[in-house]
Amino acid sequence: MTLQQLRYIVKVADIGSLNKAADELYVSQPSLSAALREVENELGITVFRRSGRGMELTSDGVEFVTSARGILIQYDRLMEQYTKEGGIKKKFGISTQHYSFAVKCFVEVVKQFNTTEYEFAIRETKTREIIDDVHALRSEIGILFLSNFNRKTIEKQLQANDLEFVKLKECRAYVYLAKTHPLASRESISFADLEPYPCLSFEQGGEASYYYAEEILGEKNYKRVIKANDRATMLNLMIGLDGYTLCSGLICEELNGGAYKAVPFVDPEFDSEGVMEIGYIKKRNLIMGKIAELYIKELKAYLDEHSP
Numbered sequence: 001m002t003l004q005q006l007r008y009i010v011k012v013a014d015i016g017s018l019n020k021a022a023d024e025l026y027v028s029q030p031s032l033s034a035a036l037r038e039v040e041n042e043l044g045i046t047v048f049r050r051s052g053r054g055m056e057l058t059s060d061g062v063e064f065v066t067s068a069r070g071i072l073i074q075y076d077r078l079m080e081q082y083t084k085e086g087g088i089k090k091k092f093g094i095s096t097q098h099y100s101f102a103v104k105c106f107v108e109v110v111k112q113f114n115t116t117e118y119e120f121a122i123r124e125t126k127t128r129e130i131i132d133d134v135h136a137l138r139s140e141i142g143i144l145f146l147s148n149f150n151r152k153t154i155e156k157q158l159q160a161n162d163l164e165f166v167k168l169k170e171c172r173a174y175v176y177l178a179k180t181h182p183l184a185s186r187e188s189i190s191f192a193d194l195e196p197y198p199c200l201s202f203e204q205g206g207e208a209s210y211y212y213a214e215e216i217l218g219e220k221n222y223k224r225v226i227k228a229n230d231r232a233t234m235l236n237l238m239i240g241l242d243g244y245t246l247c248s249g250l251i252c253e254e255l256n257g258g259a260y261k262a263v264p265f266v267d268p269e270f271d272s273e274g275v276m277e278i279g280y281i282k283k284r285n286l287i288m289g290k291i292a293e294l295y296i297k298e299l300k301a302y303l304d305e306h307s308p
Contacts, residue, residue, distance in 0.1 A: 001039055003075060006068045008035050009047060013065045016054040062136075069137035070286065077287045092291040093121035095133040096143035097214045098202055098231045099278075100252035101306070105298040109291065118291070124231065126204050127212035128157075134281050135161035140292045142281040143299075145216070145248070153211040163281045168296075169303040173216045173274035174249030174262040178238040188266035191220070198224040200234050200243040215246045216276050235260065248276050250306060278303065 012021040012032070022029045040047055047061035057065060076090065092109075096102040106122050113120075123133060130142040131154075146154055146165060158165055175189045181197075183189050199222040204212045211218075226243060228234045235256060237243045249262040265274060280296065282288065288296075 001042055003072065005035050005039050006072055008032055009039060010065060010068055010072065012036065012048065012055050013057055013061070016056070018055055021055075066136050070283070073137060073140075073289075074287060077289055090117065090289075090291070091119045091121075092289065092295070093123070093133075093139040094141045094143065094295065095123040095125055095130040095139040097127060097130065097145070098124050098234070099143060099248075099250070100231070100255040101250050101302055102143045102299070104252040104255055105295060105302050108298050109295045112294070113291070126202070127154075127214065128204070131157050131161055131163065131281065134163055134283060137283065140282065140289060141295065143278075144281065145214075145276045145278050147216050147276055149216075149218070150211050150213070158281060162284050164284050165279050165281050167277045167279040168299055169248075169250070169278045169307070171248040171250065171276045171278060171307075173246050173265040173276065175244050175265050176238070176247045176249075176251065176260060176262050177244040178242070179259055179261050180239065181242050181244065183244075184261055184263065186263055188264045190265070190267040191270070192267075194244060195223065198226045198237075198241055198243045200226050200228060200237050200245045202234070203227040203229045216248075216274060217246055217270060220270075231256075248278055250278065250303060252306075 008021070008025060008027075011025055012018060015021045015024070018032060019029055022032045025032065036048065043064070045060040045064065046058050047064055048055045049058050049061075094102070094106060103122065103124070106120075110120050121139070123129075123139060125133070127144055130139075130144055133139040134142040142163075144154070146167075155165070175183070175194065177184060183193055183197075186193070199215075201218065202214045204210075204214075226237060226241070228237060234245065238245075238260060246265060247262065249264075251260065251262055253260075267274070280299070282292075
C-alpha cells in the first residue's frame with residue numbers, strides 16, 4: 001500500500017464518485033479502480049460499496065479513511081517542515097459553531113496566503129458535525145463551547161473520537177438582539193424580561209440535541225422557540241420578530257453588521273450556569289500545521305482584544 005493509493009481512496013471518499021475522482025486525480029477510471037481493489041485485497045476489507053448513488057464507505061471504510069487522512073496529514077506536515085516544497089497543494093479547514101469571530105479570524109489568516117497554492121475550507125455547522133469533521137480530519141480544528149450543563153456529554157464524545165478541547169476564553173452569558181428590540185436599552189436582562197419574546201436557536205437535530213445547543217442555557221424549557229440553521233436567517237429573525245439568543249457576547253460587527261447588540265444576562269437562578277468556555281477541539285497527538293497555529297494565534301488575539 002502506497003501514499004498515492006491512500007490519496008486515491010481519500011479523494012474518492014470525499015467526492016463519492018469514481019469517475020469524478022479520476023478526473024480530478026488525472027488518472028483513468030480503470031487505473032483508479034485497480035488501485036482501490038489492490039488496497040482492499042491487501043487489507044482484506046471492503047472500503048467502498050458501489051451503489052446507484054455512487055461510492056459509499058462501508059463501516060470498515062469509514063475507519064480506514066479516517067486513519068488514511070491522519071497518515072497523509074502527518075506526511076504533509078513533515079514535507080512542509082523539512083522541504084521547501086511539499087509538491088502538493090496545502091490544505092486547511094475548520095468547522096465551527098455559528099461564531100462571527102471564528103469567521104473573522106479565518107478571513108485574516110486566508111489573507112496572508114496565496115489561495116492558488118492553498119486550499120481553505122470553513123464550515124459553520126451543527127455541534128455534532130463539528131466533532132465528526134475533526135475526528136475524520138475533514139477539519140483540523142473545531143470551534144465550540146463547554147458549560148456546566150453540556151460538559152459531560154461533549155467531553156464523552158470527544159474522548160470517544162480521540163479529540164481534546166483547549167480553552168481559549170471564559171465568558172458570561174449575554175443576550176444578543178437587535179438594537180430596535182424593546183429591551184435593547186436595558187443594562188441587563190433576565191429570563192423574566194425575555195418571556196414575551198421568541199428565543200432563537202440553531203437547529204441541531206437528533207436525540208438529546210439540547211446538549212449540543214450553541215446557545216448557553218439550552219436546557220431551559222423556553223415557551224417560545226424558533227429554530228434556524230444559518231447566521232443570516234438568525235439575524236433577520238432578530239429584527240423581524242424581536243427574537244433573541246443567548247451567547248458569549250463576542251460579536252464581530254464587521255461581519256454581522258451594526259444593527260445588533262449584546263446585553264449582559266443577569267438572572268440569580270441561573271448564575272452558576274451562565275458561564276461559557278470558548279475553545280477549540282483537535283485530534284490528540286496530531287502535529288498541528290503552521291496555518292492552524294496561525295489561526296489559533298488570531299483567535300487568541302481577537303478574543304483578548306474584544307472581550308465583552
